[in-house]
Amino acid sequence: MSFPWAKEYQPSHPTMRWLDEKLPLPRLVYNAIGAGYPVPRNLNYFWNFGVLAGFCLMLQIVTGIILAMHYAPNALVAFDSTEHIMRDVNWGWMMRYAHANGASAFFVVVYIHIFRGLFFSSYKAPREMIWLLGVVIFLLMMATAFMGYVLPWGQMSFWGAKVITGLFSAIPLVGEPLQTWLLGGFAPDNAALNRFFSLHYLLPFVIAGVVILHIWALHIPGSSNPTGVEVKTAADTVPFHPYYTAKDGFGLGVFLILYCAVLFFAPNALGHPDNYIPANPMSTPAHIVPEWYFWPFYAILRAFTQDFLFIPAKLMGVIAMFASILVWFFLPWLDRSPVRSGIYRPLFRKFFWFGLIPAMAVLFYCGGAPAEEPFVMLSQIASLYYFAHFLIILPIVSAIERPDPLPYSITEKVLGEDENSALAPSAVPVEKSDAAPAAS
Amino acid sequence: MAENAVTGTPEEMSGDGVRRRDFINIAAVSAAGVGGVAVLVPLISQMAPSADVLAASSTEVDISSIQPGQAVKAVFRKQPVFIKHLTAKEIAAADAVNVGSLRDPQSLDERVKEGHREWLITMGVCTHLGCVPLGAGEGENKGEYGGYFCPCHGSHYDTAGRIRKGPAPTNLEVPEYEFTSDTIVQIG
Numbered sequence A: 001m002s003f004p005w006a007k008e009y010q011p012s013h014p015t016m017r018w019l020d021e022k023l024p025l026p027r028l029v030y031n032a033i034g035a036g037y038p039v040p041r042n043l044n045y046f047w048n049f050g051v052l053a054g055f056c057l058m059l060q061i062v063t064g065i066i067l068a069m070h071y072a073p074n075a076l077v078a079f080d081s082t083e084h085i086m087r088d089v090n091w092g093w094m095m096r097y098a099h100a101n102g103a104s105a106f107f108v109v110v111y112i113h114i115f116r117g118l119f120f121s122s123y124k125a126p127r128e129m130i131w132l133l134g135v136v137i138f139l140l141m142m143a144t145a146f147m148g149y150v151l152p153w154g155q156m157s158f159w160g161a162k163v164i165t166g167l168f169s170a171i172p173l174v175g176e177p178l179q180t181w182l183l184g185g186f187a188p189d190n191a192a193l194n195r196f197f198s199l200h201y202l203l204p205f206v207i208a209g210v211v212i213l214h215i216w217a218l219h220i221p222g223s224s225n226p227t228g229v230e231v232k233t234a235a236d237t238v239p240f241h242p243y244y245t246a247k248d249g250f251g252l253g254v255f256l257i258l259y260c261a262v263l264f265f266a267p268n269a270l271g272h273p274d275n276y277i278p279a280n281p282m283s284t285p286a287h288i289v290p291e292w293y294f295w296p297f298y299a300i301l302r303a304f305t306q307d308f309l310f311i312p313a314k315l316m317g318v319i320a321m322f323a324s325i326l327v328w329f330f331l332p333w334l335d336r337s338p339v340r341s342g343i344y345r346p347l348f349r350k351f352f353w354f355g356l357i358p359a360m361a362v363l364f365y366c367g368g369a370p371a372e373e374p375f376v377m378l379s380q381i382a383s384l385y386y387f388a389h390f391l392i393i394l395p396i397v398s399a400i401e402r403p404d405p406l407p408y409s410i411t412e413k414v415l416g417e418d419e420n421s422a423l424a425p426s427a428v429p430v431e432k433s434d435a436a437p438a439a440s
Numbered sequence B: 001m002a003e004n005a006v007t008g009t010p011e012e013m014s015g016d017g018v019r020r021r022d023f024i025n026i027a028a029v030s031a032a033g034v035g036g037v038a039v040l041v042p043l044i045s046q047m048a049p050s051a052d053v054l055a056a057s058s059t060e061v062d063i064s065s066i067q068p069g070q071a072v073k074a075v076f077r078k079q080p081v082f083i084k085h086l087t088a089k090e091i092a093a094a095d096a097v098n099v100g101s102l103r104d105p106q107s108l109d110e111r112v113k114e115g116h117r118e119w120l121i122t123m124g125v126c127t128h129l130g131c132v133p134l135g136a137g138e139g140e141n142k143g144e145y146g147g148y149f150c151p152c153h154g155s156h157y158d159t160a161g162r163i164r165k166g167p168a169p170t171n172l173e174v175p176e177y178e179f180t181s182d183t184i185v186q187i188g
């Protein structure tokens, strides 16, 4: 698409030629995920997760539409209709388990996808827009999953809705009325359940729209790759089809094996037993935790236990929790190193593996643990590191780090030599932006 | 613009230089803008509590059988209300606290009705994120200050339902209520 050597769509069948003239839809597909899209030849398996995320979205939409055929979004019967799906509807148990575990699988895939972006700095120019749209998708996913979890109207559904909308009550002045407005009442009830169902049905399609923008933005510079060195010649690329359709197909197979293993052998392992108790506004479960994919953010929320100047602890926690994701929007401008791949950034790599990843692991663990010591203190330390990593460490590291020498091209990296590299002036071994640190 | 060159003849100019076409443009866009904003009102307020939800917000409770030291949970606006019959010891403990040292400074008298000091009526909704605190039921954990304890994120309330420890910012809310007789309370 973006490279001059991309193959052009040439339909041979007269019907396809006719269609191509009237509505070039097959051409669009050919250029997006067919032989007309040249892709770096050295992508590793981390580059499978975009396609897997797209698959998960489809899976959620299909199973979700089926569930919506049998589910009743009314506080009087919602719990019973979910049990009706589980016990009476043909294959209903499978659809519901597929949807609930599909949400978990979706988050696993997306977290790996984000991890790839962070380590290989896929968020850097010219791919900032792809990254920004990705963060938007992630926020929409969180909203969708939260509202979906409310629908079965069990104890965790109810108290999750109460606690999460309670976050808004932390906002000064407008907080309480805002929470009442969001719920359509003073506590979660039928009004809240109905609107959550309406939005839970809508948001996945909004996500699908943003995914299209995300891929559109991707196809302008094309995919990055593990070296972070941009594509130079046709030798650096292979056509998406059949090379990456095959590789993605293999990855999808592995994914499906793992997903089905959970779906059929441990369908409740990731859920919470309290959600099989009907919602009871009069009694809170002893230990309320969100779904596992929200744990790191929940830990940051609970890390703030002291008032800070005039800001109450409750508001601080809410601000920090939202800020922990919003900081990703600024990443392309916080990390100023011209080198993309973490493989060629010795200092960045140390902070990444021994700072950010352990901090995330601690937050993840503490978010699922009860709000007691030592978990509160551990979340405080990890939250502090988390913010310091993005706001202080990354800008400093990118200023003082001396990156390792980069290969001349993807082809040189893969084959050990690139005949074109002899033609390049030796003082400028790589593309302009990468030249300065590599040559020094 | 090309079309203006044709239509914007001097006769169309009014005295202050506003052309007829500009006026129509601004008027039309303003009217559409006001209309658009007006439509937002129903779009937004449809999400606020509906009439039936608001109507269900008054409850009467008979408190004659609640012994000192006991509490009951009533329902008000689909949320629990704690009605607690304080013992003399609990009242003394609440009075002994230096009000100025509290996060949300209030004396016991500000939280009960005159002549009914022994009746502490509060929402059973933690002011942190809305869980139902423990301590109203028989044998439940009353926290370090002998009142209520919220297990969700560890907020402790004292015998006057005031926040003493943990993340909650304010005391348990006292709903509007009145004693319609010595044994009947009307909440809301």
Ligand code: HEM
Residues within 6 Å of the ligand: A057, A060, A061, A062, A063, A064, A065, A066, A067, A068, A071, A082, A096, A099, A100, A103, A106, A141, A144, A145, A146, A148, A149, A150, A151, A152, A200, A201, A203, A204, A205, A207
């Ligand atoms: C971004 C994609 C989606 C995510 C992350 C998601 C997530 C969830 C989650 C976590 C639940 C709770 C499952 C449980 O505990 O039982 C749920 C339930 C539900 N979802 Fe979705 N969902 C998505 C898309 C959809 C779509 C497109 C529809 C319908 C068109 C839908 C319809 C439903 C229904 C009817 C339920 C209630 C039944 C049940 O609890 O199993 N979902 N969703």
Ligand code: FES
Residues within 6 Å of the ligand: B126, B127, B128, B129, B130, B131, B150, B151, B152, B153, B154, B155, B166, B167, B168
């Ligand atoms: S909701 Fe009670 S402590 Fe958080």
